[in-house]
Amino acid sequence: MSFLFNGFASWKEYCETQQLKLHQPVLEYETKQKGRSEEEVFNGLLQAYEVMKEAVNSGLSEEMSSRSGMIKNGAKKVYNHPVTVLSPEFQKLISRALAAKEVNSCMGRIVAAPTAGASGILPGVLYTLQDLHNLSDKKIVEGLLVSAGIALIIEQKASLAGAVGGCQAETGSAAAMASGAIVYCLGGSVDQVFNAVAITIQCMLGLICDPVAGLVEVPCVVRNASAAAIANSSAQIALADVSAVIPVDECVDAMGEVGQSMETRYKETALGGLAATKTGQQISKRVLVQDIEILPDEDK
């Protein structure tokens, strides 16, 4: 059974030989490997989805600010802005992803999916998808199972942590999970779901992790919005049967390879990219604790 999440190809093959829908092997994995009943898994995911929606709603209604002051009520402004760039739905998608991630930055309750830094993407995408297409909670939970399967494979073959693989591993993986869930929930085929994952990874590949002052705020919050948008654009492409050309398993390998060769200053160390800019440095001076007793170097 555990061979299943070694790759997308074997996941698909298993579905075909066993005549299963895409989410079923993931459910089976969890019940067999972790000893949970199907009902427990289903209810647990439903609860997680409730927390996601609650985070979106509180981010769009409550006053909040992060400790550093960098994140402050951005989602509400976007949600209520009179100028609509594309469509009201797009505006809502963006503000919902921002909202849930802002709640995270402001010490509110969220679901790490797959990580806390990427905690706005699935909420923004799924909330909007359910709203637009009148999907049942059951369908959304199936979509979450598909997302989890995608993440299990990425974790195995590449990484989900910014400190290991850069931001492509965090917001990139979350976008891939969300994109796969969209296509699945809208009735796409297995190939279309995996194509959406592949296309999303192609779009997010190479993104570095460079949080200003080491805080999960800038650029993390806006990247949750852009990742939500990319998840949707990839789904739109994949549903039309446009091929990703490079198969999904190879895209994940590429992500692992890029992550491995990325320099450490681009892996959550706050030493490169935006964190290293003049303004980034100034902010870090202001918000970080300066009163530190420094121990002498140990003799080697």
Added chain:
Amino acid sequence: MAERSSVFDMIGPVMIGPSSSHTAGVVRIARAAIRVLGDQPEEAEITFYNSFAQTYEGHGSDRAIIAGLLDFKTDDKRIKKSLDHAKEKGLKYTFKSVGNASTFHPNTIRLVLKSGNKEVEVIGESRGGGVIRITEVNGFTAGFSANLHTIIITADDRPGSIAFIADVISQDGCNIATMSVSRKGKNDIACQVLEMDSGLRPLTIEYLNSLNWVHNLIYIPNID
């Protein structure tokens, strides 16, 4: 090979932001530490080391540690306002930052907790994803994760004591997952830390505690 992740590691955990190592992990270190004390602390001295030293305020680890000392869980919304709750409950605390402590893991916290005339010192690491490791208890090497059931026994260092304790525990049907022993000197006091998959009966704990060569026994059931 490491154990494979669960669906709920991918969609989860449900937690208070901003980061699992700076909030969830920190809360859990404090929850483990108050169980070592065996009481609600009246006073706490908290030292953040290395990468925590600079970022603990920005990430809200100060509120997370106080929340854990008040025994709030990792997904408790009161974490954000824990400093107010501490004031209400009369918990006194001080924060210190120490950088460049090369023998410590990047995200290390040291807690000195007092209640009445009891005092304990606990050192813990937040290893990412909310996973922790308590590395030291009262100067003894510990090394437990607090997601199983843990007992910490300080006893005379004498032949057969480890086998004896393991045997008593096995009578409760407990499977020992990990075990470590550290001591101050030969035939001095030894500290044994055992992690078990299931809990012990109160009677077993009482029995072990009653042995004249056992000085102290701390039992920490799964902290979540």
